[in-house]
Amino acid sequence: MPYYKLTYFNLRGRAEIARYIFAFSGIKYEDNRIGRMDWLTIKPSIPFGKLPFLEVDGIILHQSLAIGRYLAKETGLAGKTHLEQAQVDGIVDSIDDFISLFPWGEQDQDVKQEIQNNLFSNLAPELLQHLENYLGEKDWFVGNSVTWADFYWDVCSTTLIVLNPNFAQNFSKLLALKNRVQTLPGISEWIKNRPETINSL
């Protein structure tokens, strides 16, 4: 088993998908949470200069979804066939397209709130309807067992619910999926014991 070290701020954010995969798979890793000053010191030495990054026996992987996809493949959470894997990736990317529209770095709180309100009012319902249709009566988005697409839904929707408690409230199947993910062995313990994060994000 490689030595894994995941570096990010003290946020769930873009590192949480990797942490979920580690938690569910029972794989040991170093959950390295750094402050902004430490980050600015090491940023120039990190390929592509962004967080999170994952060191795998010293090799640095960047981009949260590349990290997630790699870990999912290593742990059997990527989908059982290439076709299923493409379906899983489609769900992950659809959720990521939406969450990437949020103005995470915006300093002006009024501007930030206005953009967020617009995303929740005008774009969220369509995405949520597509996700709920895709899920249908199944337990998991793809195939007959959990994949990292189900984890990604829970991770991202948890953050979106912090910003807007009404997000997804009318989508009972998607909320039931959240509950299924959150009660999985490994995940439920992680959620109970994980560190408090800045602004609960």
Ligand SMILES: N[C@@H](CCC(=O)N[C@@H](CS)C(=O)NCC(=O)O)C(=O)O
């Ligand atoms: N698409 C990238 C986004 C990476 C990114 O923008 N990371 C932010 C934190 S969420 C960051 O590194 N901010 C500090 C900086 O740019 O110096 C991913 O998913 O990893």
